[in-house]
Amino acid sequence: MNAERYDRQTILKEFGMEAQLKLQSAKVLVVGAGGLGVPVLTYLNAMGVGVLGIVDNDVVSLSNLHRQVLYSEKDINKPKVATAVLKLKEQNSETKIISHETFLTRENALEIIGDYDIVVDASDNFPTRYLVNDACVILNKPFVYGALHSFEGQVSVFNFEGGPTYRCLFPEMPKADEVPNCNENGVLGIVPGIIGNFQALEAVKILTGIGETLSGKLLLIDGLSSNFQKIRFSVNPENLKIKTLQKNYDFDCEVPINSIASDAFQQIIDKNEVQLIDVRTPKEFNRNHFSFAKNIPLSELDERHGEISYDAGIYVICQSGVRSRKAVEKLKGLHANANLINVEGGMNQISKHAIKY
Amino acid sequence: MEVLLFGIAKDIVGRSSFRFEEGDEMPKSVSELKQKLNNSFPDFGKLSSLAVAVNSEYAEDAKILSKGDEIAIIPPVSGG
Numbered sequence: 001m002n003a004e005r006y007d008r009q010t011i012l013k014e015f016g017m018e019a020q021l022k023l024q025s026a027k028v029l030v031v032g033a034g035g036l037g038v039p040v041l042t043y044l045n046a047m048g049v050g051v052l053g054i055v056d057n058d059v060v061s062l063s064n065l066h067r068q069v070l071y072s073e074k075d076i077n078k079p080k081v082a083t084a085v086l087k088l089k090e091q092n093s094e095t096k097i098i099s100h101e102t103f104l105t106r107e108n109a110l111e112i113i114g115d116y117d118i119v120v121d122a123s124d125n126f127p128t129r130y131l132v133n134d135a136c137v138i139l140n141k142p143f144v145y146g147a148l149h150s151f152e153g154q155v156s157v158f159n160f161e162g163g164p165t166y167r168c169l170f171p172e173m174p175k176a177d178e179v180p181n182c183n184e185n186g187v188l189g190i191v192p193g194i195i196g197n198f199q200a201l202e203a204v205k206i207l208t209g210i211g212e213t214l215s216g217k218l219l220l221i222d223g224l225s226s227n228f229q230k231i232r233f234s235v236n237p238e239n240l241k242i243k244t245l246q247k248n249y250d251f252d253c254e255v256p257i258n259s260i261a262s263d264a265f266q267q268i269i270d271k272n273e274v275q276l277i278d279v280r281t282p283k284e285f286n287r288n289h290f291s292f293a294k295n296i297p298l299s300e301l302d303e304r305h306g307e308i309s310y311d312a313g314i315y316v317i318c319q320s321g322v323r324s325r326k327a328v329e330k331l332k333g334l335h336a337n338a339n340l341i342n343v344e345g346g347m348n349q350i351s352k353h354a355i356k357y
Numbered sequence: 358m359e360v361l362l363f364g365i366a367k368d369i370v371g372r373s374s375f376r377f378e379e380g381d382e383m384p385k386s387v388s389e390l391k392q393k394l395n396n397s398f399p400d401f402g403k404l405s406s407l408a409v410a411v412n413s414e415y416a417e418d419a420k421i422l423s424k425g426d427e428i429a430i431i432p433p434v435s436g437g
Contacts, residue, residue: 123437124435124437126435129435146437147433149363149364149434149435154431172405174432178405178406179435187436220429229361229429231413231429232414232415233408
């Protein structure tokens with residue numbers, strides 16, 4: 001380690017070389033290299049965390065650039081993890097960076113997280129957030145939580161030194177149609193930057209022991225009013241007793257959903273004509289879509305499901321695979337015998353593999 | 358009694374806070390407040406997972422409310 005590099009923080013008497021060495025020997029896993037992951041990775045890398053793992057399987061898209069400031073126009077359609085690794089290595093060649101070019105799943109979560117000291121949950125969906133929580137409880141790893149909704153964000157530290165977990169705040173995962181995500185609801189570019197930086201700060205405090213973490217406290221940040229609130233909450237000991245992962249972290253476990261991987265879907269459409277319902281907003285649809293796709297936004301599905309032919313198979317697609325899953329669930333409720341297939345990972349994964357639209 | 362709304366709760370009600378004034382029929386407990394919100398805004402009923410804080414402290418449904426309380430309605434948010 002080049003001591004000069006970290007001089008401005010090691011001269012802080014509360015931090016010092018002792019804390020710097022703790023950062024250097026730390027292994028941090030960042031789940032998600034998007035709006036939250038980018039500031040977390042950038043600062044932990046700059047500040048000298050020894051080992052940084054990155055989990056993501058998305059590609060950079062044009063609509064990411066207003067908030068995911070590590071990526072440039074030339075990175076569009078490239079995998080986020082590979083792109084982030086290149087830039088982070090340029091930023092700090094002393095960090096060991098480990099790529100996990102996959103989404104975190106029930107099958108790989110325990111193995112991946114097991115190698116790290118702490119986790120930063122920078123994901124963008126509830127199934128991953130509950131999976132991170134349960135895996136961290138099982139493996140006894142603290143994790144830093146951050147999440148946002150349009151102009152607002154939440155930050156906390158979970159499962160740290162016997163403190164509360166995500167399930168102590170929100171015991172059960174909300175149902176698929178309860179809470180919209182950023183793709184549907186929008187997000188102001190700087191908000192994930194603010195929340196992600198708070199997450200990086202919490203990670204540094206956990207690793208070095210300086211200051212006081214947000215364990216047992218939920219920080220609520222409202223960007224519009226610049227109001228900060230801290231809510232105190234306590235541990236429900238039941239939530240620390242998780243011993244195994246749930247069988248399923250998908251929305252709505254009772255209804256199994258047929259899914260197809262994006263590459264398999266593309267093989268099918270090379271040879272056959274299929275019925276494809278694209279449930280994104282008209283604006284997203286106009287930006288790029290399969291020529292044969294029919295656009296019925298998720299929000300209009302209740303009124304317009306009659307426009308779909310239920311005699312044939314119905315493929316459903318959106319941007320990232322979350323809304324299409326909700327649409328499949330909704331259509332299943334309306335047409336129990338329909339042959340519905342969700343295209344996993346949505347247009348993001350399609351653009352990663354190919355081109356035919 | 359002031360009620361602060363976050364996330365989707367703010368979107369459902371259409372504002373970030375509201376007050377129960379002297380003379381209004383005040384909810385006596387957290388569960389009564391939730392019931393009132395469900396009655397006035399049916400979309401509230403869809404929120405199965407909702408944290409409530411009274412005076413910056415997480416509160417269960419049975420928590421009794423009094424008139425100077427500040428209540429925060431905090432739905433989970435997932436964005437990243």
